[in-house]
Amino acid sequence: MALSDVVTLGQYIPGNSLLHRLDPRTKFLAAITLTILLFFVTKLTGYIFFLVLFLAVVTASGIPLRFLLRGLRPILFLILFTFIVQALFSQEGNVILQWGFLVIRDAGLWKAFFMSFRLTLLVLVTTLLTLVTSPIDLTDGLDRLFSFLHVLRIPVHEIAMMMTIALRFIPTLLDETDTIVKAQISRGAPLDRGNIFRRLRGFVAVLIPLFVSAFRRADELAQAMESRCYRGGEGRTRMRAMVLHWTDLWTALVALALGLVTLAFNWLAVP
Amino acid sequence: MRIEAEHLTYIYGPGLPWEKRALDDVSLRIEEGEFVGLVGETGSGKSTLVQLLNGILRPTSGRVLLDGVDLTDRRKPIWKARLQVGLVFQFPESQLFAETVAEDIAFGPRNLGLSQQEVSKRVEESLLKVGLEPALFRQRSPFTLSGGEKRLVAIAGILAMWPRVLIVDEVTAGLDPRGKRDILTRIKLLHRNERATVIMISHDMDEIVSLVERVVVLKSGRICRQGQTTEVFSDEESLAGCGIRLPTIPQILSSLVKAGWRLPVSIFDVREAARLIAQEYHHGTV
Numbered sequence: 001m002a003l004s005d006v007v008t009l010g011q012y013i014p015g016n017s018l019l020h021r022l023d024p025r026t027k028f029l030a031a032i033t034l035t036i037l038l039f040f041v042t043k044l045t046g047y048i049f050f051l052v053l054f055l056a057v058v059t060a061s062g063i064p065l066r067f068l069l070r071g072l073r074p075i076l077f078l079i080l081f082t083f084i085v086q087a088l089f090s091q092e093g094n095v096i097l098q099w100g101f102l103v104i105r106d107a108g109l110w111k112a113f114f115m116s117f118r119l120t121l122l123v124l125v126t127t128l129l130t131l132v133t134s135p136i137d138l139t140d141g142l143d144r145l146f147s148f149l150h151v152l153r154i155p156v157h158e159i160a161m162m163m164t165i166a167l168r169f170i171p172t173l174l175d176e177t178d179t180i181v182k183a184q185i186s187r188g189a190p191l192d193r194g195n196i197f198r199r200l201r202g203f204v205a206v207l208i209p210l211f212v213s214a215f216r217r218a219d220e221l222a223q224a225m226e227s228r229c230y231r232g233g234e235g236r237t238r239m240r241a242m243v244l245h246w247t248d249l250w251t252a253l254v255a256l257a258l259g260l261v262t263l264a265f266n267w268l269a270v271p
Numbered sequence: 272m273r274i275e276a277e278h279l280t281y282i283y284g285p286g287l288p289w290e291k292r293a294l295d296d297v298s299l300r301i302e303e304g305e306f307v308g309l310v311g312e313t314g315s316g317k318s319t320l321v322q323l324l325n326g327i328l329r330p331t332s333g334r335v336l337l338d339g340v341d342l343t344d345r346r347k348p349i350w351k352a353r354l355q356v357g358l359v360f361q362f363p364e365s366q367l368f369a370e371t372v373a374e375d376i377a378f379g380p381r382n383l384g385l386s387q388q389e390v391s392k393r394v395e396e397s398l399l400k401v402g403l404e405p406a407l408f409r410q411r412s413p414f415t416l417s418g419g420e421k422r423l424v425a426i427a428g429i430l431a432m433w434p435r436v437l438i439v440d441e442v443t444a445g446l447d448p449r450g451k452r453d454i455l456t457r458i459k460l461l462h463r464n465e466r467a468t469v470i471m472i473s474h475d476m477d478e479i480v481s482l483v484e485r486v487v488v489l490k491s492g493r494i495c496r497q498g499q500t501t502e503v504f505s506d507e508e509s510l511a512g513c514g515i516r517l518p519t520i521p522q523i524l525s526s527l528v529k530a531g532w533r534l535p536v537s538i539f540d541v542r543e544a545a546r547l548i549a550q551e552y553h554h555g556t557v
Binding site: 064176179180182183184187189190192193204205208209212213 | 350357358360366379414428
């Protein structure tokens with residue numbers, strides 16, 4: 001399997017859904033809202049409502065859920081780790097299982113569940129944003145959204161540009177890693193067999209070529225940009241001006257309302 | 272080494288929005304010592320096919336047999352069997368990583384678990400095989416070499432593993448004419464002197480007809496045509512149907528034929544073609 005099938009963050013799937021057509025600024029703010037909301041929700045009903053809300057958004061995006069879930073695979077370990085630590089080391093609640101020094105308490109289990117839920121949704125929301133927004137739109141959106149920071153002498157445009165380039169190159173570098181890994185395995189590199197130390201040693205043969213090519217790419221990109229007179233954001237005009245539509249306003253309002261409803265569900269409900 | 276591919280199908284990203292059937296029921300048989308050309312348009316499945324033949328990809332369905340040993344059998348550790356098929360990837364110089372040329376070439380043999388002595392013997396020998404003087408190149412950094420030299424070193428790195436089949440994927444792409452000629456000469460010699468089975472992917476039909484005995488043409492993941500080189504390249508129309516154009520000389524001859532000259536089309540040698548054209552010009556009907 002190709003690496004780019006595993007890591008979905010930073011990939012963009014072109015489409016024509018409502019989510020694809022929204023202004024990147026709206027999408028970005030909505031994603032931020034969802035993320036912040038995630039930290040305010042503390043009760044089961046709140047989580048359920050949040051999950052339903054998120055699934056509705058995913059359906060509207062036309063991105064297969066299966067594909068979105070693939071994005072979790074690389075951080076599965078982190079999620080499991082969070083779950084286990086929370087479940088084992090929480091000191092609150094009643095003991096429900098004890099085995100030697102390992103104690104599992106009911107409150108700890110709840111907490112473990114919610115923490116991993118949060119982490120999962122956090123990644124899913126971010127992944128969804130990049131899946132339905134082309135890197136160019138995303139940068140332009142961020143650029144515009146934070147341009148007010150310019151008065152504080154923060155190079156907003158440059159930061160946004162660096163971010164896009166980083167995002168843009170994730171799939172490229174993954175494909176490249178894939179090719180190099182294949183090439184070295186074809187030379188018998190112990191990348192897919194043997195113990196962990198053997199495998200790690202084999203990885204030097206992957207990392208060095210990867211770095212060499214990343215630097216070469218960076219250099220070529222810089223030259224290509226300079227040869228088109230790129231010199232940062234100053235005085236730069238846009239080919240595609242961003243215009244906020246009524247849909248954007250509606251989306252923002254709906255997002256806000258749903259956020260409040262989620263919070264209401266969270267506070268009003270029985271724990 | 273005999274390679275048999277049976278009903279190979281390979282699907283990239285099954286179930287994803289960009290699911291792609293790269294190969295569709297391809298069966299192929301390559302005998303020991305053959306020199307086979309693999310051609311087809313971009314995206315016709317050539318690279319996927321050769322990666323299946325060396326076991327780096329597992330087919331979605333179908334199997335690959337190397338001298339009767341099933342490469343797709345999940346129950347057996349196949350990594351050693353797989354290394355008998357040496358695959359030189361596109362732009363293989365991008366896999367160079369060691370500090371010296373010798374170290375880089377030694378990577379493969381070391382992974383095979385060979386003794387230090389055997390490894391250095393193979394490094395010398397592989398450098399000679401690709402026409403690089405060991406004394407001059409052994410201690411240089413691969414990153415200081417020219418494009419053509421880098422590629423030769425990368426090929427040497429594969430040859431040092433003593434593969435019984437050599438597969439090269441667009442091995443001359445992006446090289447200057449001299450680099451191209453050097454590499455093709457080396458591959459021809461390997462085939463002739465070592466009786467190595469060679470499979471060559473190329474977009475350059477002139478390259479193909481000057482080297483290979485048999486051609487396999489792929490189109491959209493299926494075999495479109497296959498047969499002896501002279502035979503495949505004598506039928507312009509069916510070849511065009513596979514998205515392939517004639518090599519330069521047959522193209523010229525074919526144009527002359529259309530203009531009323533009486534000439535054979537499947538001639539690949541410049542001198543031979545020139546002789547026939549001159550003969551027709553002086554004594555012919557034009």
